[in-house]
Amino acid sequence: MTFQIFMLCMKHDNRSERMASFSASLALLHHPSLTKSLKAFASLSQLKQTHAHLIVSAYHHLFTSTRLLACAALSPFHDIVYAISIFQNIHNPSLFMYNTMFRALCHHPNLYSFSIQYYKRLLVHGFIPDKFTFPFLVRACSMSEDLYLGKQFHDHVVKFGLNSDVFVINNVLTMYSGFGELGCARKVFEESFGFVDVVSWTSLITGCWNSGEVELASSYFHRMPCKNVVSWNAMINGYVRMGRVEEARKLFDEMPERDVASWSGMVSGYAQCGMCVEALVVFKDMFEVAMVVPNEPALVSAVSACAQLRALEEGVWLHNYIVENKFFIDVVLGTVLVDMYGKCGCIERAVQVFNSMIERNVLSWNSMIAGLAMNGCGRQGLSLFWKMQQVGAAPNELTFIALFSGCSHSGLVDEGLMLFDLMTQNYCIRPQVEHYGSIVDLLGRAGLIKEALKFVESMPIEPHPELWGALVNACSIHGDVELGKKLGKRLLELDPQHSGRYALLSNILAAAQRWDDVETVRNLLKDRKVSKLPGNSFVE
Incomplete structure (x- = not known):
């Protein structure tokens, strides 16, 4: 050097x-x-x-x-x-130099052994750690997920009399909260109650949410003597993570002031809970009423909502806004745009976005392959998979589900079976119900019903009712009434309280004008007092 x-x-x-x-x-x-x-x-x-x-x-x-x-x-x-x-x-480095290194190293969890080494060296040379030493050491423990070492540093905080410094204590609280160690966090908070601040309260509330203690989080929040926008956001994000979006919205409406994180949290919450219309309404209010410039999480959630609603016009507007305002399309934003265009049937735009991405992860590849699959471009999806292998990107379980779907919709039976072998043998991915169901659907769509039945019967796990349902549906499509009736009866034995199973068997029999059998199935539905599943529709 x-x-x-x-x-x-x-x-x-x-x-x-x-x-x-x-x-x-x-x-x-x-x-x-x-x-x-x-x-x-x-x-x-x-x-x-x-x-x-x-x-x-x-x-x-x-x-x-x-x-x-x-x-x-x-x-x-x-x-x-x-x-x-x-x-x-x-x-002979000074204490300031040691603290400088601790501050720098806490952002590099792969190098946190240097922090330990330097801390030991600091003690050997007779230095007494100060209030700037421990916050960065504790953060390094959080980044490195080393709770044991974090507790040791906490002991040294007490030993050197720094447990009355709010800056130090807040970092210790944040560490315990991040690890879900609510008992330790509460103990630190209660022992330091005389000088805690709004950051201390917020860290403890976050710890409650990380431990799933909803009521306790709410209790601490309402006891706070002084709240700021960060503490309000902690509560909103906590409710969102628990899927309690209505309670999050109630708090959101009560907030005395909101920042971009507040708005983003609500947009994300609605989108994650499938309330996509509400997500876009909040996004519109954020943009047009509050005049708050959206951040990347808000944009990602809004685009995701468009994808779920198949709202292409709104999705295109968002994409144009992102480009015109020079937002960097990173791997997360790029992936959600690819997903949106694929689900909205605009596969050319999906390909354009995918090809323009500087960085891609497995979710990016999966979204593009799935988009090609649902738009009838199974062969292009296969080609993309081979390219994925060439660049060294490792596929996962969802990659193969997307590939099987593409093969199924494009009639690529041999390719689909080859991919199933590749998944299990080359990538050592253990097939789940969804993978088996995809192969049954692949064979069933091609009219290879007996082969599909043989595949199901050879499975190493107990076939899920959905697999038998896929087989019965294949029999219905290809007019194999006798096998459909036989498999349909087996399906009713496995899943007797699912009204859709009765409807599926009844439709097969009705198509063959087997009216007596249809009546038998309907009477069976009544005798077993099976509730009919309500229908759903959505008009954008």
């Missing part, structure tokens, strides 16, 4: 230029404001050149080293590995 830095320094081969550059950089490091120092360097390369000058000039000054480390660790172009290198070459 030292040699590389030396070579950077030598790029300034003119001595006077080197000295001028060094003086200017040194002035930046010595600026009275750390914030301005962090913003002053234009790039990591410039910082490394300054570091090179310091080494070549044998310039050693604790203040300068402190600023250099802070810039490497915390500036907008920070490089944590470079910061570690600088820190490990400082012989």
Whole structure:
């Protein structure tokens, strides 16, 4: 590393230029404001050149080293590995330097072992941790999901007398709440009750929600002496996560002020609960009445609502708004747009969005394959799957369900069976009921009913009634009345309280004009007092 830095320094081969550059950089490091120092360097390369000058000039000054480390660790172009290198070459780092490293490392859970190492070193060298030490160590434990170590740091908070500092305690509370350790969080809160603030209350409320304690969360919220928009949002998001969207809406309407997270939470809540019309109404109010610029979560939820409603016109408007206002279409937003266009039957636009995505994950590939499947483009879906394999993206259970659907709707029987073998043998994905059902549907649509029956009877798990229902439906489509009647009776034995099963068998018999048998099925439905499933319709 030292040699590389030396070579950077030598790029300034003119001595006077080197000295001028060094003086200017040194002035930046010595600026009275750390914030301005962090913003002053234009790039990591410039910082490394300054570091090179310091080494070549044998310039050693604790203040300068402190600023250099802070810039490497915390500036907008920070490089944590470079910061570690600088820190490990400082012989007697100050407590501020240790805290700088803890602050930087808490954002890198894969490197949190360095935090432990440096903390031990700090104690060995006789430093006493202060109120800026533990918050970042505790956050590192949260990021690394290490509750045991977090509890040890909490013990040290008490040992060093920092359990009366609200900033420290709030971070400990947040850690316990994030882990769902409500008992520990409540104990910390109650022991610190004399100096807790709104952040403390909100952290505890979040812990209640993470532990599923709805009534306790509500109790703490109503006991809060002073609420802010963040605490209101914590309650709204909690109700949304529990599917209690009406209670979330009640709180939303009571809020004295709302921010973008408040609106976004309600849009997301309605969309997640399938109340898509309500989701779009709230989004419209957010946009037109409250004049709040939507954030990405709100846009994602609104587009998702359009997808569920098959509301193409609204979906296109949202897409245009995203583009015109220069929102970055990341993997989440891109995926939901692909899904929306696929479900709305606009497969060309779905392909355009998918191809323009800089980054894709398995959900992106699944959405595109599913969109092709539901629009009768099974072969294109297969081609996309092969491309997915070529780029090293690993498929999951949902990938194959989408592929089977595409094969089924496009009559690609051999390809579908080949994919089933590929799924189980190459990817070691254990088939679920949905996978078996897809293969039954694939064979049934192709009229291969006996093959479908053989497939069901050879399954290693007990066939679900839905599979028998798919077989009976295939018999109905292809006019195999006798087999349909036989399988239909078996289905009624397995699922005697589902009125749809009776209707399916009755329809097969009626199509063959077997009226006596139809009457028998209807009487059986009455005798068993089976409730008919209500029909549903939606007009946009």
